[in-house]
Amino acid sequence: MPVHNSEIADKFDRLADLLEIEDANPFRVRAYRNAARTVRGYPRSMSDLLDDGADLTELPDIGDDLAKKIQAMVETGNLPLLEEVEERTPPALSELMKIEGLGPKRVRALYLELNIKTLDDLKEAAESGKIHEIAGFGDKSEEKIRKRAEKFIGEKKRTLLIEAEDIARPLLEYLKKAEGLKEIVIAGSYRRRKETVGDLDILITAAKAGTASIMDHFTDYDEVEEVVSKGKTRSTVYLRSGMQVDLRVVPQICFGAAQHYFTGSRAHNIAVRKMGVKKGYKINEYGVFRGDERIAGKTEKSVYDKVGLPYIEPELRENRGELEAAKEGELPKLITLDDIRGNLHAHTKASDGHNSLREMAKAAASLGYEYLAITEHSKSLAVAGGLDKKQLQAQFKKIDKLNEQLDGIVLLKSSEVDILADGSLDYPDDLLKELDFSVCAIHQKFDLPGKKQTERILRAMDNPYFNILAHPSGRLINERDPYEVDLEKILEEAKKRGCFVELNAQPKRLDLTDEGCILAKKMGVGISIATDAHSTADLEHMRFGVDQARRGWLEKKDVINCLPLNKLRKLFKRN
């Protein structure tokens, strides 16, 4: 079983935590964290890169030493240095650092003074009142640690973007009523449209700095459960939903610089600030400074301008090559929702959807689409009301009839055809021939070994009536891991065969991932952004798909459902 990038990154992160607790050189610690970030976010697996004979030191923040360590982990699964460090410093200490308010220094103090090694040790010490006796800890610290250790449940789950929107919307409306407020924007990963967000970063500008009344208004919000910190320019709270919200208030003149700063990503910001340093500037949330002189910061564009770059869209700000592309004038012109001309994956009552053909058609037409494909499940997927041959042909007749009555939109005859365990398709060719095109997907046997799963999909693509591979990883965010599959191989073969890959826009799927999109684009495989709608309301999830596509650098030309219908039909004819 090949070692995943995430496993390598986790090991580096754990090593960084433990070294930090040991009071190692902070820059060395940071080097491991940077490497973890690079590896975790890299679109191809380290194992594949090494197979191809790639030089890992060409990756950002990976030097000779870390390249060797990565190679060792790929080959043996082990990181000997981590094991060595774990011999002398209890591994569970890195868990304790996840508790709010406990960093390396305090975890170290707790360990050295009270021999606290685990969460249980910590709870016990807090209960018995031993903690406040340590130098640097007082009654308040002890009480906070006691409370937080008690309800600590480990890794905090990130929230789906669509759920974050539901939390943010009423909060935003409430905050807008604050006195003295000029502008308000949600920054952070929410603005970068990441598929999940860890917290909400809200930025407000006010006529004057240090507007205490705005902070009071914020912490008075009736969903606030706990105020973690509260200052003049920055406050943090937890809402009842569990969502952490950070609010920052800056003067209006700093809006652009602050927006840039709080939108991140961290890696992108650090890289931009480094570029500023080279030019003799200091960049922070208040602006761009040359010495004491403030030379930019009113708009984000002015910040980029000072480091010699064009404006970079928030979705690209991950330090995944956007700065280099910007320098070269090669930034993509990102796709927008308006570029979408149709939707190639939708269900009706005939299988497991909630609306009729006509209702779906009308809803799609009202979104301005030229076409909507009806893609009921195929016969093997009985749990989802899969259609047999007769039922499918009956539905096609209905579609033909409805198409005669519809104006401005065309329903396409399709099906979400199951890819069976052996790689064959769930309908015979003579039936598949009747489809305008097919959307093919895996719905069972998720746990095949990677090689078999990949072969299964390749075998399916051999069928000349295979057009689009739906939700290619099968993952459900926070619920189900992706199945083992060699995406690069699949994309390579899809390109050869004239097949396409879906970016499923369901907020829980968003499958392809952003990194998958980057890879598909690089390999020249066309993408269908499709909602997999099971109701008329689901059709509007298209915007999440477009968000993800933008994070994946996709342009209008990379997305097949930006084409008019006549051109799209030609794409589906395989020879």
Add this chain to the structure above:
DNA sequence: GCCGTTTTCGGCCCGACTGTTTTCAGTCG
């Protein structure tokens, strides 16, 4: 441990808030 238009050593992004402090360390983002 990484990195280099200040290039193989000597730097490494930057500011706010809290608590325990008498001027700052630790933590966080």
